[in-house]
Amino acid sequence: MTATYQPYTLNFKQASGTSRGILKTKDTWFLIIKEGQKKGIGECGMFRGLSVDDRPDYETKLQWVCDNINLGLTELLSKLEAFPSIQFGLEMAFKSLESQDGFDLFPSKFTKNEDSISINGLIWMGSEQFMKQQIQDKLEAGFRCIKMKIGAIDFQTEINLLKSIRKQFSAKDIELRVDANGAFKPSEALEKLKILSDFNLHSIEQPIKQGQVEDMAKLCQATPLPIALDEELIGVFSEEKKKALLETICPQYIILKPSLIGGFSGSNSWINLANKQNIGWWITSALESNVGLNAIAQYTYSLKSDLPQGLGTGSLFSNNFKSPLVVKNGTLQYNNVEHWEFNLETCI
Numbered sequence: 001m002t003a004t005y006q007p008y009t010l011n012f013k014q015a016s017g018t019s020r021g022i023l024k025t026k027d028t029w030f031l032i033i034k035e036g037q038k039k040g041i042g043e044c045g046m047f048r049g050l051s052v053d054d055r056p057d058y059e060t061k062l063q064w065v066c067d068n069i070n071l072g073l074t075e076l077l078s079k080l081e082a083f084p085s086i087q088f089g090l091e092m093a094f095k096s097l098e099s100q101d102g103f104d105l106f107p108s109k110f111t112k113n114e115d116s117i118s119i120n121g122l123i124w125m126g127s128e129q130f131m132k133q134q135i136q137d138k139l140e141a142g143f144r145c146i147k148m149k150i151g152a153i154d155f156q157t158e159i160n161l162l163k164s165i166r167k168q169f170s171a172k173d174i175e176l177r178v179d180a181n182g183a184f185k186p187s188e189a190l191e192k193l194k195i196l197s198d199f200n201l202h203s204i205e206q207p208i209k210q211g212q213v214e215d216m217a218k219l220c221q222a223t224p225l226p227i228a229l230d231e232e233l234i235g236v237f238s239e240e241k242k243k244a245l246l247e248t249i250c251p252q253y254i255i256l257k258p259s260l261i262g263g264f265s266g267s268n269s270w271i272n273l274a275n276k277q278n279i280g281w282w283i284t285s286a287l288e289s290n291v292g293l294n295a296i297a298q299y300t301y302s303l304k305s306d307l308p309q310g311l312g313t314g315s316l317f318s319n320n321f322k323s324p325l326v327v328k329n330g331t332l333q334y335n336n337v338e339h340w341e342f343n344l345e346t347c348i
Contacts, residue, residue, distance in 0.1 A: 003033045003069035003093075005044070005062045010289055010317040016124045026287045026317070029062060031089040033069060033097055040097030041342070043292035044089030045259040050286075052235040052260070053083040061086060077265065081237045088263030092295045103291075103323075103340055106298035113324075116331035117301055118308040120145040120177060125152040131161055142329035145175040145202075145308035151183025155192065162199045171200035175308065182209035182231060189219055197224040203253055206230040217249045226252035230284075233270060234260050243273055254279055255310070257286040258296055271303070284310030290323040291342065297325065297332055 095105040109115035121138030322341035
């Protein structure tokens with residue numbers, strides 16, 4: 001068995017705003033393993049400024065993985081705890097190696113195009129007009145769950161946007177989620193959650209910055225609006241620390257981004273703990289290419305969750321790879337009449 005890796009830069013079709021700033025490009029790395037005539041492809045989707053493994057020795061560690069690929073998946077994963085995106089890329093690559101075509105990682109009704117995954121429509125931050133246009137586009141595209149990024153523009157403007165949606169659509173018609181990406185100060189968060197709760201929102205993601213465990217615990221206890229932990233899960237590696245975090249904060253939901261928390265195995269660990277505490281959860285991609293999104297989508301379908309998932313990001317990039325993944329009527333589908341266009345020699 002041999003392994004190599006290749007960096008790749010994804011270009012946004014248009015700059016996308018978050019509370020962390022404007023995103024124009026997204027770096028990612030592809031891990032390619034070969035055994036005889038078979039190839040496996042995995043994506044290591046480290047997210048600069050957010051991933052715990054955003055560190056200067058990232059590519060050095062990737063090279064170490066390639067040099068030591070014969071240690072096998074289990075041994076390698078145990079040595080990569082501090083590099084969750086590489087763990088995920090490895091899991092993906094080994095699954096790919098075992099598959100028939102390199103991309104059917106979890107064969108199911110989803111990959112046979114006999115079933116779909118309900119997803120939320122993501123509204124990126126920007127001017128009021130820009131956000132209104134996105135909302136209109138998502139509704140016309142058949143979405144029944146919309147997730148709005150908040151915290152970067154004036155709070156009152158965001159409230160007005162939510163108000164305008166609710167004037168037109170009740171909570172029965174459209175499920176609304178908001179994601180603050182830690183934008184609120186602990187001193188103001190509860191008051192803002194009370195204002196937001198007037199709009200029958202499904203939940204708010206990460207109202208305050210991660211790492212303020214006591215403040216988050218108090219907020220989750222007093223909140224009039226379900227809170228979902230997102231960034232809070234990043235960098236929490238051991239089972240004991242995960243359990244302690246959930247028991248201390250007692251959130252209503254957790255959000256799992258496999259690239260940021262150690263792939264399939266890391267996500268399974270959080271899900272098992274959340275289920276024991278009756279904490280809800282859903283899966284979200286983290287701006288991977290269609291290669292990573294495909295793995296996350298197939299894994300997500302295997303979990304049989306009834307909640308809309310956060311998986312509709314593949315169309316954001318101008319140089320993404322053509323795949324069978326399509327977004328239709330507020331769902332993610334695998335149109336297996338379409339073929340992958342992913343040739344390492346020509347694409348990378």
